[in-house]
Amino acid sequence: MTGDAPASTYRLQLRPEFGFADARDQVKYLSDLGVGAAYVSPVLDATPGSTHGYDVTDPRLARPALGGEPARLGLADALRAAGMGFVVDIVPNHMSIEVETANPFWWDVLDKGRASQFAHWFDIDWSRGRILVPVLGSADDLDALTVEGRELVYHDHRFPIAGDVDGTPREIHDRQNYELVDWRRGNTELNYRRFFDITTLAAVSVEKQDVFKAVHGEVLRWVEDGDVTGLRIDHPDGLADPTVYMRRLREAAPYAWIVVEKILHPGESLPASWPVDGTTGYDALGEIFGVLVDPAGEAPMTALAAEAGQDTDYAAVEENARRLVTDKILVAEVRRIAGLVEGIDPVFAQPAVAETMIAFDVYRSYLPEVGESWTRAIATAKQRRPDLAVALDALDRQVTEHPTGELATRIQQTSGMVVAKGTEDTTFYRYTRFVALNEVGGSPDRFGIGLDEFHRLAAARDAHAPATMTTLTTHDTKRSEDTRARMAVLSELADDFAGAVRGWSQEAGLGEPSLELLAWQTLVGAGPISDERLVDYLLKAARESKLRTTWTEPDEAFEQQIRDWPARVRETVGDQVDAFVAHITAAGWHNSLSQKLIQLTSPGVPDVYQGTELWDFSLVDPDNRRPVDYAQRRHLLARIADGEVPPVDASGAAKLLLVHRALTLRRDRPELFRGYRPLRADGPAADHAIAYGRSEDLVAVATRLPVGLAEAGGWGDTTLALDAGPWTDVLTGRTLDGTPVRLASLLDQYPVALLVRG
Incomplete structure (x- = not known):
């Protein structure tokens, strides 16, 4: 630390x-x-x-x-x-340049060009001579420019005028240090580095x-x-x-x-x-959620996706999505990098650069310190495109010989953009076999992790990064922790869910396999959900997938079908969907409490995203930025402070209790949260228990795969051995004197326990 x-x-x-x-x-x-x-x-x-x-x-x-x-x-x-x-x-x-007058530094660069004292703040390719600003609806819109004082005005956009104001607005424009062009030219011709594909966010040097x-x-x-x-x-x-x-x-x-x-x-x-x-904390998120996923659900969910017409080869879907990004979206960036490859015709350098970035198995390399990922990317690119071997060899040679040079710098900066746009923002909306795995930093092709792997990773975090943040929900997660926890139940009921979806789709299908599977999982994972929230989410998902509609080229007929979908569902299979949600809700609550206990007590510094101390079934932003009712939370917390031990119910008060007791313990007794040692339960349901000690005086116990546990008859004679006590469960206040403790007794009120000795 x-x-x-x-x-x-x-x-x-x-x-x-x-x-x-x-x-x-x-x-x-x-x-x-x-x-x-x-x-x-x-x-x-x-x-x-x-x-x-x-x-x-x-x-x-x-x-x-x-x-x-x-x-x-x-x-x-x-x-x-x-x-x-x-x-x-x-x-x-990066900095925003969306409202030109709001950014004094960018305004000065637009006004003075290379002579601006802030010109070096922004990563601009001045070889073009003027800064390309893609804001026009079409090239003809230059005729829509007007002059107000010493500003050129285009609708809500204002730009500085350098020099005199004689002539027509178009003539004045042609004398400036910037060139206003059709917004469609941004992806292919932009001459300043941006944040991902957002032309209104200019990169800062x-x-x-x-x-x-x-x-x-x-x-x-x-x-x-x-x-x-x-x-x-x-x-x-x-x-x-x-x-x-x-x-x-x-x-x-x-x-x-x-x-x-x-x-x-x-x-x-x-x-x-x-x-x-x-x-x-996205790495911890994947580990904590992964241990709650039943690997037995993989085959039925894969079969459902394939039957629906979705490509279930994750690597292929990801490669195609990344290629879309390099070939259609980040063309300007790829061209700029290709121009730096020495001794290779840009015609060959450009696909070589693109293939290398497509091939990364991480977001970027960190040359010269970490070179393995670069080596793997080059090898993969050669395997996929042997016809580019000469260009790839030249690229590899120049980057490895000059790892701090401009070529190496730019390709490393840009590979993260390709991965993020291609994987997170495209593949995660196309490969929707089991969307709870489609999380930032996640691997949708890895269907959960086992107990031993979970403990190994937690111990490694304690040993190497004990002060790292851990999280379950952020402003960037694709869905909230409680939505994800309920979806985890589907991995235990994959056959039932697949059968239900087959019937539902016959009555109210969407006609596009990826979106349709995403929609049904969202309905059961986040329900009940308003039509407005659901439609907003599905429209965003459909546009991000770029299969039937996009942000820039919307398919109005398909998007109207999406807008009409919630009503179709209600009229046809709404009661069936509601019944399925009711069937899995309690198990989802149990998963929520288990993953929250793990996050709050395992190695790292836990973050609680606003409002998630109660149940929160949010989806991707902006849905997860909705206002939080703090008055409700203060009221429930006051009741807990007065001694109430709430049941696990729709109020979410049990989760608030867990968050309050765990955070208070971390703050007031930090010495309890030192070290990490896996604990193994004994008995027929041992694999359903996640247990570990931090110090010698703190033990956390959580439940995994609650549906399977119930179907097997519960905990039965399963026990957990503890060091000599007494131990107190800080959630319920109960004291344990004997050891080993029967999990059926320990976890009869909540699916989790937080035990402190003394």
């Missing part, structure tokens, strides 16, 4: 309707809940109206729309008085020391003043040199807790040279 880690964090999504003052009003509740630190979304000035804050426009300012500097200080003071930390999400990779200081100065001042105790770093894979960046940040904030939003594939670790405390 390199920074001072909090006992836990609670994620707050700040937005104009919920600013610094509103967050301050929740500090007492968070403290009563047991939270160690408030962890907030980006708080620097952002695009007007932004609901998330990742579109920063001016890193020198605490966002006025959130209350500005006075309100920020008020929140910091309240957290300090409560003995809580303050963790801030920062965005070093923070590898340059003066740029780093300028864009981090305000946040680092907060750290130095003691207002901010932790930093969450967004999208480090987009940085030119993540290692240098992390070292520079650590030097500037030596005592801060620093975690990075790094997506690790199974078996991958953070580069050892990064002086950070860990990731934001």
Whole structure:
């Protein structure tokens, strides 16, 4: 550990309707809940109206729309008085240029071109001469330009005018340092680096020391003043040199807790040279959920997907989706990289660059420190495209001989974009065999993990990254933890679910296999759900899959079919779907409590996403950014504080109890959460128990595969041996004197127990 880690964090999504003052009003509740630190979304000035804050426009300012500097200080003071930390999400990779007048640095570059003092802030290819700005509806729209003062105006867009204002608006435009073009040209001709495929987010060159200081100065001042105790770093894979960046940040904030939003594939670790405390927890999410999945469900779910007409070869689906990204979406980036390959005709260099990025089995390589992933990518590309061997050899040679050169830097920065857009944002909406596995950093082709593997990974986390963040829900997860937990029940009832879907699809199919399977799983996983939420989600999923409709080329007839679908379901099979949901709800609650206990007590710093201390059946953003009813949560927490031990029911109070007791214990008795030792139950249902000790004085016990457990007759004579007691279950207050303990007695009220000795 390199920074001072909090006992836990609670994620707050700040937005104009919920600013610094509103967050301050929740500090007492968070403290009563047991939270160690408030962890907030980006708080620097952002695009007007932004609901998330990742579109920063001016890193020198605490966002006025959130209350500005006075309100920020008020929140910091309240957290300090409560003995809580303050963790801030920062965005070093890019800035928003969507509203040109809101970003003073980009405005100056548009005005002065290469002569701007901020020109080096942005990664612009000046060989074109002018900055290409893809905002027009068509090339003919240049005639729609007007002049207002010293600004060119195009609908809601405003641009600076350099020089005189003589002539027509079009003539004035042609004299500027920027060129307004049809938005469709962005993917193929853009000459500034962007964030993924979003042309309104321009990449920032923070590898340059003066740029780093300028864009981090305000946040680092907060750290130095003691207002901010932790930093969450967004999208480090987009940085030119993540290692240098992390070292520079650590030097500037030596005592801060620093975690990075790094997506690790199974078996991958953070580069050892990064002086950070860990990731934001997607790796732990996959492990915790994976142990709750029944591998017996794989064959029936695969058969259902194949029967529906879906390609069940995950590798093939992923490769095709990534190729779509390199060939259609990130064309400008691929061309720019290909132009750097020496001695190879760009005609051959371009597909060689694309194939290499398509072939990555991780998001990016970290040359020269970590080279295995680069070597594997080149080998895979050669296997797939032997006709490109000469170009691939030239690319490999140049990158390995100059691992810090421009070619190596750009291809590593861009590979993460290809993987993210191709896998997370496309494949995860096409390969919908069992969508609970389709999570950020997840591997949909790995149908769960076993108990031994779970314990091995948890022990490794304790040994190598004890201060890493762990999570179950974030603003970027494809679905919330409770939605995912209920879906896990489907792995135990795969034959029943497959049979039900076959019947439902005959009555109310959607006609596109991937979306149809996703839709049925969503209905049972997140139900009951309003038509509006369901339609919004399915439209986003359909557009992201890019099979029948897209964001830029919508199929209106198909999208109308999606809008009509909830009503069709209600009229035909609605009662059957509702009955299936009712059948799996209780088991889903048990899975929710089990994964929450594991997350809150296993190695790492647990984060609670806003509102998920009660049941939360959210889907992908913006669905997961809906307002939280804190009054309801304060009321239930007060009842628990008065001694109520609630049942496991629709109120979710049992989950609130679990969160409160576990977080409070972590905060007040941190010595209990040291080390990790797997514990093995004995008896006929031993494989249904997940048990481990942290210190010698704390044991956590959770239930896995609750449907199979019930079908086998319950715990029976299954026992768990404990060290000499007495032990107290902090959830129920019951004391255990004897050992071994019968799990049928220990877990008769809740499917989980948190035992403290003494």
